[in-house]
Amino acid sequence: MCTLPPHKAQGSASSIMRFTAEPTDAPELPKKFTFNPKEGIDNPALVISDDTEPDVHPRICVLKREEGQGFGFYLSKDGGSRGHVVRQVEPWSSAERGGLKKGDRILEVNEDFVDDKEHSTVVLKVQASGLKLYLLALSAQDYEFAVSEGRDLMSLASAYRPIEGCSRPRLCYITKDPGRGLGLNIIPIEGERGRYRLSPVTDGPAEKAGVQNGDRLIWINGAMISTLSYAALSKMVKKCEDHVTVLVIDSRSEACYNRMGLPIIPAFAKTHNLPHRPKTLHLTQGPQGYGFLLRQEKLRSGRIAHVLREIDPCSPAETVGMEEGELVLAVNGEQVEDAEHEGIVSKIRQSGQQVTLTTISILGRDYYTQLGISPLLFYEDHIPKREQFPDPPSSHQEGHQNPPQSRLCVLHKEAAGYGFNLGCVQNKPGAYIGQVMTGSAGERAGLFEGDVVVEVNGQNVEEECFDEVVRLIKEGGTPLSLLVMERLGYEKRRNTRQPVPEASQDDFV
Numbered sequence: 001m002c003t004l005p006p007h008k009a010q011g012s013a014s015s016i017m018r019f020t021a022e023p024t025d026a027p028e029l030p031k032k033f034t035f036n037p038k039e040g041i042d043n044p045a046l047v048i049s050d051d052t053e054p055d056v057h058p059r060i061c062v063l064k065r066e067e068g069q070g071f072g073f074y075l076s077k078d079g080g081s082r083g084h085v086v087r088q089v090e091p092w093s094s095a096e097r098g099g100l101k102k103g104d105r106i107l108e109v110n111e112d113f114v115d116d117k118e119h120s121t122v123v124l125k126v127q128a129s130g131l132k133l134y135l136l137a138l139s140a141q142d143y144e145f146a147v148s149e150g151r152d153l154m155s156l157a158s159a160y161r162p163i164e165g166c167s168r169p170r171l172c173y174i175t176k177d178p179g180r181g182l183g184l185n186i187i188p189i190e191g192e193r194g195r196y197r198l199s200p201v202t203d204g205p206a207e208k209a210g211v212q213n214g215d216r217l218i219w220i221n222g223a224m225i226s227t228l229s230y231a232a233l234s235k236m237v238k239k240c241e242d243h244v245t246v247l248v249i250d251s252r253s254e255a256c257y258n259r260m261g262l263p264i265i266p267a268f269a270k271t272h273n274l275p276h277r278p279k280t281l282h283l284t285q286g287p288q289g290y291g292f293l294l295r296q297e298k299l300r301s302g303r304i305a306h307v308l309r310e311i312d313p314c315s316p317a318e319t320v321g322m323e324e325g326e327l328v329l330a331v332n333g334e335q336v337e338d339a340e341h342e343g344i345v346s347k348i349r350q351s352g353q354q355v356t357l358t359t360i361s362i363l364g365r366d367y368y369t370q371l372g373i374s375p376l377l378f379y380e381d382h383i384p385k386r387e388q389f390p391d392p393p394s395s396h397q398e399g400h401q402n403p404p405q406s407r408l409c410v411l412h413k414e415a416a417g418y419g420f421n422l423g424c425v426q427n428k429p430g431a432y433i434g435q436v437m438t439g440s441a442g443e444r445a446g447l448f449e450g451d452v453v454v455e456v457n458g459q460n461v462e463e464e465c466f467d468e469v470v471r472l473i474k475e476g477g478t479p480l481s482l483l484v485m486e487r488l489g490y491e492k493r494r495n496t497r498q499p500v501p502e503a504s505q506d507d508f509v
Helices: 119-127 140-148 153-159 230-239 251-260 341-349 362-371 441-445 466-475 487-495
Strands: 013-019 059-064 073-078 085-089 105-109 132-138 170-175 184-188 196-200 216-220 243-249 270-272 279-284 293-298 304-309 327-331 354-360 406-411 420-423 432-436 452-456 480-485
Touching (some): 073 119, 085 105, 105 119, 184 230, 243 251, 293 341, 327 341, 354 362, 406 441, 432 441, 432 452
Antiparallel strands (some): 013 073, 073 085, 170 243, 196 216, 293 304, 304 327, 327 354, 452 480
C-alpha cells in the first residue's frame, strides 16, 4: 500500500498527491497502421476519408513499485477545471519508465474510467492498487482538443483499452455449505505445471459466488496458484474454515491479458459477494460536535489502528451509521491508516462543519490483511453520495406527491440486516431514518433518509423515546412493518394537528 507524504500546493491546484516508486518498463503498444498515398493501397475495402480531424491517442502506462515506495508522480486537480492532471514525474521513477508525462490527464485507473470521478476517489484508487498500477493517459494537448470537440472520453478510452472484448478477472467469495462444501472441483491442466481449471457444482456455493465452468484459477486466499503444487493447493483448500476467496478468469480473457503483458491481479477484478465492505460516512457537525472519539490502539494482530469509540446517542455519528470499534481508513478521501494520530485528528478538525470518513470493522481489516490487498480497493462500489446526507433529519420531497402521504414499508430481514439506521433529535421523542444502505431490504421497501417513523409493526411510536423505538424494531421479528412519512409533510400535519393518514401495505412492498 503506498503512502502519501504531506504535499505543497502548486499554482492553482486545489490538491496534489505524491506517489514515488522504482522504475519499470511498460509493454509496447501494437503499431498503428499508417497509409502512404504515394504507395497506393492494395485492399479495395479500405476507404480514404476526407476527415482531417487530428487523431487522439491515449497511452497505456503500467507502473510497478516496491513495498514501502510510491509510483513517482504527482496527481492534482485544478480548481474549476476538468480532468486529473499529472503535475510532475520524478526522474527514473516507475511513472517515467511507464510512459507517464507531465501534464497528462488520467482517463482510467486499473481499467476503471475516472475522468468524471471526484479527485479523492481517483487518489484512493491509486493508493489501493497495490504494487502494480495500470493507467490510461492522454496528453494535455489531446485532452484539451477532445474536450473542445465534445468527444466522448469514455468511448475514446474503451476504444484504446488493450483487452477490448475480453472479460475482467473476478474476485469471488465462496462460503462453504455444510452438505456440499465449496461445490468446486479444481482440475490440473495437463502438461502445464501450476495451472488449474475449475468446475463448479451446479447451483453449488462456488457457482453462486460467480465461478464459471472452465475458469482458470489465478489466486486463492492471497496466494498465487502458480507457486503451488497440486498437493499444496488441495491441502490449503481442505484447511480453509467456512469460506475461501479466489481470483478467477475465463481462458480467453487470460490469453488476452497474457498477450498484452498485463498481470491478472485483484486491482483489475470485478467482485462477487465480497464481505466486510468499507463504509463511507458523511457527517455534518451538530451543536455538540460529531459525537464520537478517535483513539489510537494496538490491535491483537499487532497493527496500530485509529479506532472510533464512545459514539453519542442521537449524534451525527450515530445517525449516519458509525459503529463502536470501527477503524478509520480515510479522511475526506485521503488514506490515513499509516498517518500519525495527531495528524488525523487535525484533518478532521480542519474539515469544518462536514467531514467524510471511510471506515471498516476490525474483522474486515483482518480479512483484507489475510488476502494481502487494501480494503480500499473496492470501496467505491458502496459509497453513498454526499447529497444524501444534508443536515439531519433530511427531506426527499422531490420523490413524493403533494400532499405527502404516509407509506407502509415491509422489510424482510437479510444476512446484512434490514439495511437502515435510525436517528433522533436530541431531547425529543420519536425517531427518523438516518441512513439507507444501497441495495438493502430497506431501500427496496421504499425507505428514504429523513423519513419519520410513525409506527413499528402497527404500534404508534411518535411519542416514544429513541431507545424504545430501537427495542420494538429489534424484538419485532421479520417481516418488519414501518409506517413512515416524509419529514416536511409530517411536520405540517403535526403543526395543524391533522392525523397521519393510513397507508395500504401494497403501495411500497
